[in-house]
Amino acid sequence: DAGVTQSPTHLIKTRGQHVTLRCSPISGHKSVSWYQQVLGQGPQFIFQYYEKEERGRGNFPDRFSARQFPNYSSELNVNALLLGDSALYLCASSLGWGYYEQYFGPGTRLTVT
Amino acid sequence: SQQGEEDPQALSIQEGENATMNCSYKTSINNLQWYRQNSGRGLVHLILIRSNEREKHSGRLRVTLDTSKKSSSLLITASRAADTASYFCATDQGGSEKLVFGKGTKLTVNP
Numbered sequence: 001d002a003g004v005t006q007s008p009t010h011l012i013k014t015r016g017q018h019v020t021l022r023c024s025p026i027s028g029h030k031s032v033s034w035y036q037q038v039l040g041q042g043p044q045f046i047f048q049y050y051e052k053e054e055r056g057r058g059n060f061p062d063r064f065s066a067r068q069f070p071n072y073s074s075e076l077n078v079n080a081l082l083l084g085d086s087a088l089y090l091c092a093s094s095l096g097w098g099y100y101e102q103y104f105g106p107g108t109r110l111t112v113t
Numbered sequence: 114s115q116q117g118e119e120d121p122q123a124l125s126i127q128e129g130e131n132a133t134m135n136c137s138y139k140t141s142i143n144n145l146q147w148y149r150q151n152s153g154r155g156l157v158h159l160i161l162i163r164s165n166e167r168e169k170h171s172g173r174l175r176v177t178l179d180t181s182k183k184s185s186s187l188l189i190t191a192s193r194a195a196d197t198a199s200y201f202c203a204t205d206q207g208g209s210e211k212l213v214f215g216k217g218t219k220l221t222v223n224p
Contacts, residue, residue: 004155033212042201042214043156056211088153100144100205102212104155 002026004105006091012111013081021076021108025093031055032074033102034066035090043090049074050096078110086112119202119218127223132189134218136202137182143205145178146212147187150199159187159200192222 005024013019025032031050035043048056049068063079072093078085088109092102120135138145144163148156162169162178162185169176175188189196199219203212 035212035214037153039153040216042203042216043212045211045213048211058211090155092156100146100212101158101161103158104148106155107153109153 004091004093004103006089006105006108008108009106010109010111012113014113015081015083017081018077018079019081019110021078021089021091021110023074023076023091023093023105025072025074025091026103028095029093029103030072030096031094032068032072033092033094034074034076035092036060037088037090037107039087046076081112083112086110119200119215121218122216123219123221125221125223126192128192128194130192130222132192132196132220132222134187134200134220136185136187136215138185138202138204138213138215139183140204140206142180145176145185146203147174147176147185148201148203148214150201150217152198156201189220192220194222194224196220197222 007022033048034046037043045058046060047066052068066076068074088107090107091105094102118137144161146161147159150156160171160176162176173190178185199217201214201217203214
């Protein structure tokens with residue numbers, strides 16, 4: 001079975017622009033979470049979606065938004081990009097509510113110039 | 114904010130030696146997990162230990178959990194060059210599936 005897939009792999013954007021990152025979970029997984037990992041730090045939780053509903057939100061500004069589609073894939077949107085948004089964005093999927101093991105995709109490396 | 118703190122921040126050992134990494138956390142948890150990350154790519158789940166467990170084994174990995182001290186350790190026995198990676202502990206937020214990661218321990222295993 002394919003693992004979690006993310007696209008694109010790398011992305012370069014300019015300050016003030018908007019970006020959309022995409023994630024496809026492992027087949028059968030209904031929960032998707034997004035994390036931001038700045039260089040030298042551990043991942044920080046941004047959002048969790050389960051059955052197309054937001055189930056958790058981290059301490060990120062409203063410029064960050066996400067959604068989950070009927071096929072359980074997900075998008076993370078970031079508006080008005082700042083230099084500090086440069087990071088590795090990780091998507092993780094799990095079977096669902098109550099299943100704590102998460103399976104991570106390879107990430108999208110976002111560089112904001 | 115990051116709940117877990119791994120110690121040491123970096124560890125360099127020779128192939129065949131054992132590697133021990135520690136993690137401390139701040140709030141009560143339902144479970145604690147360890148993940149590995151190679152070269153800034155995706156994380157790989159290694160092991161999950163529940164709050165009512167004290168020790169768990171998986172292959173060359175041994176994890177302990179001391180909830181009274183809010184700490185955990187990961188032992189990798191007979192290390193290999195392929196174990197070179199960053200290792201993170203992650204805790205839940207008391208029932209939430211939100212994972213809170215530490216800053217990680219960067220392990221280098223020299224051939």
